[in-house]
Amino acid sequence: AIQLTQSPSSLSASVGDRVTITCRASQGIGSALAWYQQKLGHPPKFLIYDASTLKSGVPSRFSGSGSGTDFTLTISSLQPEDFATYYCQQFNSFPLTFGGGTKVQIK
């Protein structure tokens, strides 16, 4: 199975900060990576697929990049509603796997 390692596992940031989360795959997956946001007590929300394609309706402050084994999710200017846990997911091959998550907290 392809393992996804996210870093950091948590971070503290202020409103307006630029935030970058990294997801590293244990083997090359092309651009077959998605990102989700999850708030406590709620199901995940789909943000990005194919490494950099934003789902319709997702704010443009979110962006994704990368290919092969190294990927990033960037929030250009953190907003109060962005404090949540973020997960990457590979869809290159089954079993589908998720990263361990990155919790973005208020500084």
Add this chain to the structure above:
Amino acid sequence: EVQLLESGGGLVQPGGSLRLSCAASGFTFSVYTMSWVRQAPGKGLEWVASVSDLAGSTVYADSVKGRFTTSRDDSKKTVYLQMNSLRADDSAVYYCAKDLGGWDVFDMWGQGTTVTVS
């Protein structure tokens, strides 16, 4: 409005069985692969199983293979997860999720149903 509504969760003893259901509305159910993803308390997300559209082929995580079975009834717009030989480490919130149409990513999720094995 696209909606997924899970049901069937609850408390079950180790070795027991449970069947989860997920009723879909607001989209053409029959043309999408449907999946189950679970989340143990305080933990991350784990993909469990998927059932494809058309032929209804299925694929499972190794952790549930041979114990869980997923199926779908397109006439009822419902997907099922039959869980047998349940173990304590199967305790989790189980989410039903719709794929993006040809992409094995999850663009819509239900609210989840809680399974506790104890």
